[in-house]
Amino acid sequence: MVTINRRGFLNKMAIGAGAALGLSQLSLPAFEGMLNIEIGFQTFPIRDILAKDFSGTLKMMAAQGYQLTEMCSPKGYADIGYGPLAGMKPAEMRKIIADSGLSCPSCHFGFAEFGDPLDERIEFAHGLGLSQMICSTFWLPKEASLNDYLAAADKLNAAAEKIKKAGMQTGFHNHDFEFHELDGQLIYDALMKRLDPALVKMQFQTEVVNLGYKASTYFNKYPGRFVSAHLSDWTADKKEVPVGQGVIDWKEFFTAAKTGGVQNFFVEMDLDKFRESASYIRSL
Numbered sequence: 001m002v003t004i005n006r007r008g009f010l011n012k013m014a015i016g017a018g019a020a021l022g023l024s025q026l027s028l029p030a031f032e033g034m035l036n037i038e039i040g041f042q043t044f045p046i047r048d049i050l051a052k053d054f055s056g057t058l059k060m061m062a063a064q065g066y067q068l069t070e071m072c073s074p075k076g077y078a079d080i081g082y083g084p085l086a087g088m089k090p091a092e093m094r095k096i097i098a099d100s101g102l103s104c105p106s107c108h109f110g111f112a113e114f115g116d117p118l119d120e121r122i123e124f125a126h127g128l129g130l131s132q133m134i135c136s137t138f139w140l141p142k143e144a145s146l147n148d149y150l151a152a153a154d155k156l157n158a159a160a161e162k163i164k165k166a167g168m169q170t171g172f173h174n175h176d177f178e179f180h181e182l183d184g185q186l187i188y189d190a191l192m193k194r195l196d197p198a199l200v201k202m203q204f205q206t207e208v209v210n211l212g213y214k215a216s217t218y219f220n221k222y223p224g225r226f227v228s229a230h231l232s233d234w235t236a237d238k239k240e241v242p243v244g245q246g247v248i249d250w251k252e253f254f255t256a257a258k259t260g261g262v263q264n265f266f267v268e269m270d271l272d273k274f275r276e277s278a279s280y281i282r283s284l
Contacts, residue, residue: 040068042268047081058100065278090127114159134171146182160199201227219260226260244280
């Protein structure tokens, strides 16, 4: 997910429900393009309006050209916007999503949820109809060592073995801090060596282009190791813009994504950029 968004919890993205519902009246023309994928969106940037009007917000996103959604665990994210949804049963949530014209194959969970609460979270995931449970990074302290990251990877491997037996895929989502070095190694590369490729697939966040790293590089470097990606686009001076209006070469991205094994693509940006992003992706 978007690094600054997660760390700062995106106060700047809190948007009134009224404005969002106004956008829900917008619709896109039928899309035709060479890129035959279902386009998804991550709910975190719109969590405030989602919590106020779950059904209406999902229908608004479907009207803007999206077919998939990626949730965040309401219990795990209760203190950062998803609390109002924590009491909703997963079967009810699943029905509302389906009635909105969407499907939800994936959900983010905090690292702690892969520990003691794992059995309950697996039950929740089955109720929601998930095929992927994504660890939204380890959230280690700034002073964490490389060994701390490797120990966390071992814990995720153990949880992923149980998740695999439950019929689902475990994923790991990067932020910017995995693209820094410790002990002369890029943390991300060290994690790729430690995480079991038979158990844990990666979800790549394109925002690290701001640190000089391209998703396509990693899709080609680690073929078949990825399950999904978070899409956002940025100018050379690190300003967020709709997909297709920034520095990322998206044709290169989608070509390499096939090599990487990416199954699902989730746009994660400010609300006002979702519509243009979906339209651009459909034009490819």
